[in-house]
Amino acid sequence: MLKKALENTLTSKESDELISAFDQIGDIIIMRIPDSLLSKKKIIGETLLNEVKVARSVFYQVSDVEGDFRTRNLEILAGEDNTETEYKEFGCKFLVDVENTFFSPRLSTERERIGNLVQDGEVMTNMFAGVGMFSIMAAKKKKCTVYSLDINPAASNLCVKNIELNKLAGKVISINGDASEIIKEQLVDKSDRTLMLLPERSDEFLESAITTTKNGGIIHYYSHIHADKKSEAGKLSEEHYLQVTPVQSKILSSKIVRAVGPRYYQTVVDVKISK
Ligand SMILES: C[S@@+](CC[C@H](N)C(=O)[O-])C[C@H]1O[C@@H](n2cnc3c(N)ncnc32)[C@H](O)[C@@H]1O
Structure with missing residues (x-):
């Protein structure tokens, strides 16, 4: 076209x-x-x-x-x-601001995957939630509770509007501020599932992710990985996670989320932690 x-x-x-x-x-x-x-x-x-x-x-x-x-x-x-517009994805409506907040249509497959993993009754901490897309897609169908954190006030405000725009089965709570501070003050041992969608800085925030996750809970650890062979990117990101994590972890799965450059990938490793 x-x-x-x-x-x-x-x-x-x-x-x-x-x-x-x-x-x-x-x-x-x-x-x-x-x-x-x-x-x-x-x-x-x-x-x-x-x-x-x-x-x-x-x-x-x-x-x-x-x-x-x-x-x-x-x-x-x-x-x-x-720069504000309405965007629709998998039956949800989102107000997004394409200049003043982060937004990528290229994460839609990953949003659907996480939405399908979340179960009724779960608590999820979405540490870097932007305008709340992962949070709302999870709570659209499942009776879960999602703490949707973001340091950008424009993103947290749009998340509040997006909660109102969608008829949710579950509950999304938008909190503005630094994820590590909010977790320390309000969300210790709260979540069954924690999303870390700030791949450039995952290692820096891993301790906070562990702090908010319950014993036996799941962390979705996103990172950027160089790999000469595409087929090795998942394995390399698992090895990287195991090198940096301070807790006992069982790897559940890993995959490429999207390519971000030549031989450079955004990956996700799903891990179950014991603490
Ligand atoms: C890559 S975006 C992910 C947004 C969202 N998960 C999505 O897929 O649309 C990362 C987000 O993390 C937020 N962020 C950066 N540092 C943060 C911090 N210390 N605490 C909370 N949010 C932070 C940014 O404002 C941005 O919205």
Whole structure:
């Protein structure tokens, strides 16, 4: 569709380069534009706005995802300069702000996997919850309780709105602040399941994850791993976890969540801890 929309603006090779760098989130399109095409960014934006029926805004992603809040800078190319939109996934509705909060449509398979693992009656601590996507997807179907923590006030506020937007079987509690402080003060030995979706800093927060998890509970430990062979990434992340963990742990499974660079993967290791 994108290639067709741009056929009068770009050569076939140029639009191939753009396609891999295109995200549509609700009625917002975000493009990463190679340097060679930057001079055409406005016309690319305007063409997409005209051709993609549901698009309200087209943004150019100026920076990588960065900083404590894991956010990115965007520049408006065409349409309305509003970075908030509604996004739907597996029967849930989410208000997301694609510039001021973290959001990735590429984690949807992992959100579904975790949602299916959560059981009725469980307590989950979602340490780096963003706008609450994993929390809400889990509580949509299961009568669980989720503590949904995030240090970014904009993310915690949107999480509160998202709780109201969805009819939940369970309960989600949004708490703004540093996960390690909140856990120390309010959530010691609370959770049957703990999510650590800040893969760059998992080792730093592992002790807090263990603190909030009950004896016999499960931690989903995400990390970034270099692997020459894709098939080895899961095994390497298991070995890394076992090297850094201070508690007795039984590995339940591991897998690649998504590729984040050449021979570089985001992985998850599911572990049952004894303490
Ligand atoms: C990679 S995002 C994950 C967001 C969410 N789990 C999702 O999939 O949409 C990491 C989140 O961790 C938050 N964060 C960073 N440091 C934190 C801390 N010390 N305590 C709590 N949240 C933190 C960021 O604001 C960001 O929203």
